[in-house]
Amino acid sequence: MKNDNMKNQYRINEQIRVREVRIVGEGESTVVPTRQALDMAHDQGVDLVEISPNANPPVCRLIDYSKFLYQQKKRQKEMKAKQVKVEVKEIRFGPQTDEHDYQFKLKHAKEFLEEGNKVRAYVFFRGRSILFKEQGEVLLLRFANDLEEYGKVEHMPSLEGKKMFLYLAPKKAGVAKKSQQARDRERLRVGDDESVAEAKEAERQQAPSNGGLFANAKISADALKKLTESEED
Missing domain, CATH: 3.30.110.10 (Translation initiation factor 3 (IF-3), C-terminal domain)
Structure with missing residues (x-):
């Protein structure tokens, strides 16, 4: 159930229905039409993942969605491990x-x-x-x-x-x-x-x-x- 919640937390590919998006990666960012971003993802064999829906325009990454979820889980685990519970x-x-x-x-x-x-x-x-x-x-x-x-x-x-x-x-x-x-x-x-x-x-x-x-x-x-x-x- 927890994994399903994380999967539903982000919109990917055709679920992204705005006119244009900002693609970020490797220190660069580019604003392109959403259709073009989908074509770029298809050509690279990855997914278009929306990581910041409230930005204008929404921010996306070109990355394999399974790999993206793994990175997010790993990051959350590391942050939890760093938290010190003071009693x-x-x-x-x-x-x-x-x-x-x-x-x-x-x-x-x-x-x-x-x-x-x-x-x-x-x-x-x-x-x-x-x-x-x-x-x-x-x-x-x-x-x-x-x-x-x-x-x-x-x-x-x-x-x-x-x-x-x-x-x-x-x-x-x-x-x-x-x-x-x-x-x-x-x-x-x-x-x-x-x-x-x-x-x-x-x-x-x-x-x-x-x-x-x-x-x-x-x-x-x-x-x-x-x-x-x-x-x-």
């Missing part, structure tokens, strides 16, 4: 996500971004845990920083109801560069004492400049734990 992958955190769970989700986020997908990470706050939203913001900022090599921040952490969202888009292939933090980690593995000092200073400078958010997050964790236990009682 939005979600990563969910709790305000007290432990380190193991964090690293697990970080690994998946890297894979999503490398595949060309976007990432929407969010922290879900239950009950009165919304009072400690700073902790969720710190978590998302750390997440964005750890993914600096793979994605760019489209939208900084923002609270929407009981969820705080962070949006990341993949970096284009071939332009991703190692972040300063990644280079510092490599220096740490080498064990150079001087590099260790530089790495610590760089990490301190890269930390979010929000008046000690990381320190607040640590304090909030204990308070949040007590609050959750009181709710359960």
Whole structure:
């Protein structure tokens, strides 16, 4: 059925009933009477195929119709293959996500971004845990920083109801560069004492400049734990 639709998409030979047409091919174009164009097609053993009916005059090619349809199908297939379907992958955190769970989700986020997908990470706050939203913001900022090599921040952490969202888009292939933090980690593995000092200073400078958010997050964790236990009682 699909092939039939393509065959019926173009008028050929005697189906073309205008007075004159424009013949295109090999960088040339010529306006001739339709009867003459049909004779030319007959002499060459090909078809007169109308490829642009709305032009004035309509544009045609002298080509075997089966070959023409094959070229069109091939072109459509190539265009479809080039189309990249971008999906939005979600990563969910709790305000007290432990380190193991964090690293697990970080690994998946890297894979999503490398595949060309976007990432929407969010922290879900239950009950009165919304009072400690700073902790969720710190978590998302750390997440964005750890993914600096793979994605760019489209939208900084923002609270929407009981969820705080962070949006990341993949970096284009071939332009991703190692972040300063990644280079510092490599220096740490080498064990150079001087590099260790530089790495610590760089990490301190890269930390979010929000008046000690990381320190607040640590304090909030204990308070949040007590609050959750009181709710359960």
